[in-house]
Amino acid sequence: xxxxxxxxxxxxxxxxxxxxxxxxxxGGLILPGSFLxxxxxxxxxxxxxxxxxxxxxxxxxxxxxxxxxxxxxCAVNLSGSSLNAEGFFDFIREQAIEHDLxxxxxxxxxxxxxxxxxxxxxxxxxxxxxxxxxxxxLDDFGTGTSSFGYLKVxxxxxxxxxxxxxxxxxHDPIDKAMTETINRIGHIMGMxxxxxxxxxxxxxxxxxxxxxxF
Numbered sequence: 774x775x776x777x778x779x780x781x782x783x784x785x786x787x788x789x790x791x792x793x794x795x796x797x798x799x800g801g802l803i804l805p806g807s808f809l810x811x812x813x814x815x816x817x818x819x820x821x822x823x824x825x826x827x828x829x830x831x832x833x834x835x836x837x838x839x840x841x842x843x844x845x846x847c848a849v850n851l852s853g854s855s856l857n858a859e860g861f862f863d864f865i866r867e868q869a870i871e872h873d874l875x876x877x878x879x880x881x882x883x884x885x886x887x888x889x890x891x892x893x894x895x896x897x898x899x900x901x902x903x904x905x906x907x908x909x910x911l912d913d914f915g916t917g918t919s920s921f922g923y924l925k926v927x928x929x930x931x932x933x934x935x936x937x938x939x940x941x942x943x944h945d946p947i948d949k950a951m952t953e954t955i956n957r958i959g960h961i962m963g964m965x966x967x968x969x970x971x972x973x974x975x976x977x978x979x980x981x982x983x984x985x986x987f
Contacts, residue, residue, distance in 0.1 A: 786842070788845075789846070791850070793825060795808055822861075823861075829849055830871075844875075846878065847879055851883050857891065869905050874906075876906035876907075877907070878907070880930065881908070881909050882911075883911065892926060895927060899928045899929065903928055903930075910932070912969075914955060931966070932965070933966075933968075938955075939980065943979050956983055968985045
């Protein structure tokens with residue numbers, strides 16, 4: 774696993790995203806796009822998600838020391854298939870009890886597409902997760918074909934604006950307008966917003982000017 778710190782404001786605490794990687798026979802990194810599709814095809818994602826959760830929960834206090842911070846939020850991606858996997862929520866609850874993590878220590882993420890495809894289940898799952906004191910983010914927002922209306926159903930804490938809009942906001946007025954719109958709606962609904970693929974200081978500056986939180 775790799776840990777990617779997110780750019781935040783001065784009072785936002787430290788946020789990191791947990792990234793899953795594989796190591797090839799030569800010691801090189803294999804990116805998720807090369808192995809996750811096969812894992813999904815063979816229904817291995819719930820088992821992988823459980824391994825990631827168990828590892829992050831058990832290492833949380835070590836990560837706090839590693840990043841030399843007080844409040845630390847770790848973003849953990851979940852697959853859509855895990856939402857309906859038998860016993861998955863019970864597993865998370867057991868891990869939460871075992872490791873006694875502080876509120877807000879974990880932010881689970883699910884893609885917009887997965888949430889739309891399992892809207893009722895996703896909403897119920899998010900509510901249960903939040904009752905444990907954890908947070909929830911909607912990833913890749915803006916890629917789906919649905920309206921903003923379903924956001925009223927999902928108890929989301931963070932709205933992650935798809936990188937396809939973010940990376941060209943300084944040059945493409947449509948991308949900028951979409952980013953501004955998603956950011957504004959997210960804030961109106963009480964959500965924090967995150968700009969994905971902000972790979973340059975220029976893009977980060979543009980996002981801050983718009984008012985994107987991370």
